[in-house]
Amino acid sequence: MAAADLGAAEWERSKITNQDLNLLKKLGITTKPKAVCFPSEESYPAPPMGYRVSFVDHLIRGLSTPIHPFLRGLLYVYGLQLHHLTPNSILHISIFITLCEAFLGVSPNWALWKRIFFCRRNGSPNVAYNIGGVVISIRSTADYFDVKLPDSVQGWRKRWLYIREENDGCLEDNIPPFDGAEKILRRRSWDAEATEEERTSTESLMARIHELQNTRGKELSGIQIIVYFLKSRVQPLQARKFPLWKYTGNEDVDRLSVDLEVKDLEKLVRKITSLSKKDAIPSSCRVKPYSATHALPKNHPNLVSLPPLPEDAASEDTASAQSPPPADSPKNKRKRGDVEDSGTSKPEEAAPLPQKAAYDPYLASIISSDDDEETxxxxxxxxxxxxxxxxxxxxxxxxxxxxxxxxxxxxxxxxxxxxxxxxxxxxxxxxxxxxxxxxxxxxxxxxxxxxxxxxxxxxxxxxxxxxxxxxxxxxxxxxxxxxxxxxxxxxxxxxxxxxxxxxxxxxxxxxxxxxxxxxxxxxxxRLHTAETSLSDHIAAQSAREEAIRKRLTTQSRRFVARTAQEFQLDEPANDSLLDALSLLEVHGSEAREGIDQAKAGLSRLFPYFFPKKEEPATFLDLAKCFNPSEDLGLRVRHENMKVAVENTVALVAHSQQSIDWSKVGDTDQIEQSRWRSLIKAAKPNTRKILAYIGIRPSSTPSSSKPEV
Incomplete structure (x- = not known):
C-alpha cells in the first residue's frame, strides 16, 4: 500500500521566535531592506508578489537570494522546490560549494557531485512528506567527509517565512515558484551517476579530497568547512560576484554581516550539527583555504560542469550531454547503460546526435511512484x-x-x-x-x-x-x-x-x-492567600501552644517548690504540650486531695476556735477564718487558762476553806521559784481533778508560768 501524501495539509501556521529573529539579524540576512517578509496569521503560505517560501533553518545553513546557479540547476534537474529539501540537504550543498571554491579552487562541479551524492525520498511507511520530502545523501561508495549532521532537526517545518526573489539579471525566475501541494515525483536524475568521461575528468578532484582528509597534521573535516563559511559571513548558496577563492576578508563585497562573536559562532555550529556542548569547535581550518591572500596556483585548471539550467537545457546541442540517466528499476526492466547519461564535465564539447529525439531532463525523467520505467x-x-x-x-x-x-x-x-x-x-x-x-x-x-x-x-x-x-x-x-x-x-x-x-x-x-x-x-x-493565612494561623497556633506549654511548666515548678513533691508520667505522649498538661493534671489532683483534707481538719477545729459562729460554706472563707491577724492558738489557751482558774476557784470554794482572794489574785508577790514548787506539789492532785471533770491531758509538761 502506497504511503499517503500529506500535500497541503502538512503546512501549519508559522511559529518564528524572537531567538530566530535575533539569529537572522546577527547573520545579516534581515538587514537588507525587504529581504524577508514574515507571515501573519495564515496557516498556508501565500507569498506576496516577488517573494518565495523558505525556512529559518535553510537560511542559517547558507541560503540567500539570488540563489547560486548550482543550486538552481539542482532544483531544475531534480524537479524540486526549496521546501522539498531538508535542512541537512541544504547544508550538504553549502559544504560542497565551499569545498569546491575554497579548498579545491574550482566552480561547483556537477560531475563531482554525481560521484558523491544522490537523492532519496523522505517519509515513513504510512506518510510521504511534502515539506522536506527529499533527502540528499552521500553514496556509500564515496570517500567523503564525515559531516556529523543531526539525525533530526526538530520543528524546522514550522519556522517558514518569505524571502525576496532576486533574479540577478536573469530572464528566468531565480527560484521555482511556490506550490505547496505539488506532489514529489521521483526522477531518474535523483540517482544519476557520472560517466566514464566524467569520472576520468574528476579523478584529480577526488584525489585532492582524499589528500585533504588524510594529510597528517593538516586533516580537513566537514566541521572545519562549516566553521569557515560561517566565519567568512558569505552565504555559499547565494549567487555572488566572486567565488570564494577570491574572498578578500572583512571588506569582501559578498559578506552579509560582521564577524560573529565566538560564543554565537559555537552555538550556531552546535545548532546545525550533532556536536554537543562537550565537543570542541575548531577555531580555524588546518588547511589554508584559497582566497585573495592565498591565490590559486598558476595554470590551475577550473573544470566547468554545472547541472543544466532551464534556459540551456532545451538546447539540442547539449540536451543529450546534460540529460540525466534513468534510475535503476527495482524490477530490472533494463540496464542503466541502455539510456543516456546525465551530463559531462565539458558540456560545450558534446556533439549533437541527430538520430535521437531531444531529451528534456525535467519532464522525461519522471518515474512512476513504484519506480517502474517505461521505454x-x-x-x-x-x-x-x-x-x-x-x-x-x-x-x-x-x-x-x-x-x-x-x-x-x-x-x-x-x-x-x-x-x-x-x-x-x-x-x-x-x-x-x-x-x-x-x-x-x-x-x-x-x-x-x-x-x-x-x-x-x-x-x-x-x-x-x-x-x-x-x-x-x-x-x-x-x-x-x-x-x-x-x-x-x-x-x-x-x-x-x-x-x-x-x-x-x-x-x-x-x-x-x-x-x-x-x-x-x-x-x-485566592488559594495562595488562603495558604498564606493558614501558614500564619499555624505559626500563631504553634506560638500559642508554646506559650501554654511554658505556663504549664511554670505551674508545675511552682507546685513542686511548694509541696516538695515531684511526679513522673508513667506513659508520656512525647508531646511537650500534652506531657505538661498531664503533669498539671497530676499536680491538680494532688492539690485537690490536700484541700479536701485541710477542709475536713479546719471544719473539725472551727467550733473550738469559733464556738459562737457558723461554719462558712466555702473552703476559702473557712481558711480565712483561721488566718486572722491575732493568734488563735494563744486565744484558745487563754480561754482554757480562764476556765482552769475558774475551776480552781470552784474547787477551793467546794473545799470550804477561807481564802483571802485578794492575796491570791496578787500574783506579782509570788516568786517564780515558789510558783513552780507549788505547781509541782499540786500536780498529783491536778490529774485527779482533771479526771474528775473528764479531761485526759497529753503528756506534754504544763507551762511553769501562766501565759500573759
Whole structure:
C-alpha cells in the first residue's frame, strides 16, 4: 500500500521566535531592506508578489537570494522546490560549494557531485512528506567527509517565512515558484551517476579530497568547512560576484554581516550539527583555504560542469550531454547503460546526435511512484511522397503544453520558468532510406532549388499539421483542466468559508479559554492567600501552644517548690504540650486531695476556735477564718487558762476553806521559784481533778508560768 501524501495539509501556521529573529539579524540576512517578509496569521503560505517560501533553518545553513546557479540547476534537474529539501540537504550543498571554491579552487562541479551524492525520498511507511520530502545523501561508495549532521532537526517545518526573489539579471525566475501541494515525483536524475568521461575528468578532484582528509597534521573535516563559511559571513548558496577563492576578508563585497562573536559562532555550529556542548569547535581550518591572500596556483585548471539550467537545457546541442540517466528499476526492466547519461564535465564539447529525439531532463525523467520505467514510444508519421523525412514526436507527458514545430532544428527556445520547462515539440529529421532507382532527369529535378524549397515547405506543413492536431487535443485537455480547476476553486471557496467559520469558533473558544484562565488565575490567587493565612494561623497556633506549654511548666515548678513533691508520667505522649498538661493534671489532683483534707481538719477545729459562729460554706472563707491577724492558738489557751482558774476557784470554794482572794489574785508577790514548787506539789492532785471533770491531758509538761 502506497504511503499517503500529506500535500497541503502538512503546512501549519508559522511559529518564528524572537531567538530566530535575533539569529537572522546577527547573520545579516534581515538587514537588507525587504529581504524577508514574515507571515501573519495564515496557516498556508501565500507569498506576496516577488517573494518565495523558505525556512529559518535553510537560511542559517547558507541560503540567500539570488540563489547560486548550482543550486538552481539542482532544483531544475531534480524537479524540486526549496521546501522539498531538508535542512541537512541544504547544508550538504553549502559544504560542497565551499569545498569546491575554497579548498579545491574550482566552480561547483556537477560531475563531482554525481560521484558523491544522490537523492532519496523522505517519509515513513504510512506518510510521504511534502515539506522536506527529499533527502540528499552521500553514496556509500564515496570517500567523503564525515559531516556529523543531526539525525533530526526538530520543528524546522514550522519556522517558514518569505524571502525576496532576486533574479540577478536573469530572464528566468531565480527560484521555482511556490506550490505547496505539488506532489514529489521521483526522477531518474535523483540517482544519476557520472560517466566514464566524467569520472576520468574528476579523478584529480577526488584525489585532492582524499589528500585533504588524510594529510597528517593538516586533516580537513566537514566541521572545519562549516566553521569557515560561517566565519567568512558569505552565504555559499547565494549567487555572488566572486567565488570564494577570491574572498578578500572583512571588506569582501559578498559578506552579509560582521564577524560573529565566538560564543554565537559555537552555538550556531552546535545548532546545525550533532556536536554537543562537550565537543570542541575548531577555531580555524588546518588547511589554508584559497582566497585573495592565498591565490590559486598558476595554470590551475577550473573544470566547468554545472547541472543544466532551464534556459540551456532545451538546447539540442547539449540536451543529450546534460540529460540525466534513468534510475535503476527495482524490477530490472533494463540496464542503466541502455539510456543516456546525465551530463559531462565539458558540456560545450558534446556533439549533437541527430538520430535521437531531444531529451528534456525535467519532464522525461519522471518515474512512476513504484519506480517502474517505461521505454519512450516514438510516433512515426506516414512517409509522404514529397520528401524522404520522418516526423518523430516524443511521448507526451500528462499536463504538458505543446509548442509549434521548429523551423530550424539547431535553434532552441528556453522554457518560461524552472517549474514550467520547455514543452515537448515535434521535429523533422532526415532518415536514410533505400536508394530509389531514379533517372538522370529525376536526379536533376531533385537538385532543383525550387523543388528543395517545396520539399522543405512540405515537411514544415506536415509538422504544422501534426502540431495543429496536438493543439486541438491540448485545447480539449485545457478545457477539461479549466473545468477541473473551476470545481477545485468552488471546493476551495467552500473550504475557505468553512475555515473562516472554524476560525470564528476557534476564536470564541480562545476567548472562553482566556476567561477560564482568568478565573483560574483568580482561584490561584485566592488559594495562595488562603495558604498564606493558614501558614500564619499555624505559626500563631504553634506560638500559642508554646506559650501554654511554658505556663504549664511554670505551674508545675511552682507546685513542686511548694509541696516538695515531684511526679513522673508513667506513659508520656512525647508531646511537650500534652506531657505538661498531664503533669498539671497530676499536680491538680494532688492539690485537690490536700484541700479536701485541710477542709475536713479546719471544719473539725472551727467550733473550738469559733464556738459562737457558723461554719462558712466555702473552703476559702473557712481558711480565712483561721488566718486572722491575732493568734488563735494563744486565744484558745487563754480561754482554757480562764476556765482552769475558774475551776480552781470552784474547787477551793467546794473545799470550804477561807481564802483571802485578794492575796491570791496578787500574783506579782509570788516568786517564780515558789510558783513552780507549788505547781509541782499540786500536780498529783491536778490529774485527779482533771479526771474528775473528764479531761485526759497529753503528756506534754504544763507551762511553769501562766501565759500573759
Amino acid at each position: 519512450p514510444a516514438l510516433d512515426v508519421a506516414a512517409r509522404t511522397s514529397m520528401s524522404h523525412t520522418l516526423v518523430i514526436s516524443e511521448p507526451r507527458v500528462e499536463g504538458e503544453e505543446s509548442s509549434p514545430p521548429q523551423q530550424n532544428i539547431g535553434a532552441s527556445t528556453p522554457p518560461s520558468s524552472p517549474r514550467a520547462p520547455s514543452p515537448k515539440r515535434a521535429r523533422t529529421e532526415i532518415v536514410s532510406e533505400p536508394t530509389l532507382q531514379l533517372s538522370s532527369s529525376s536526379n536533376l529535378l531533385m537538385e532543383d532549388p525550387v523543388i528543395k524549397d517545396l520539399l522543405r515547405i512540405g515537411a514544415q506543413f506536415v509538422g504544422y499539421r501534426e502540431y495543429a492536431n496536438k493543439t486541438e487535443e491540448k485545447l480539449a485537455e485545457a478545457n477539461d483542466r479549466a473545468n477541473t480547476l473551476a470545481q477545485q476553486l468552488e471546493q476551495s471557496e467552500k473550504a475557505r468559508k468553512k475555515a473562516e467559520s472554524d476560525a470564528i469558533d476557534a476564536r470564541a473558544e480562545a476567548d472562553k479559554a482566556k476567561a477560564d484562565a482568568a478565573g483560574v488565575e483568580d482561584l490561584r490567587k
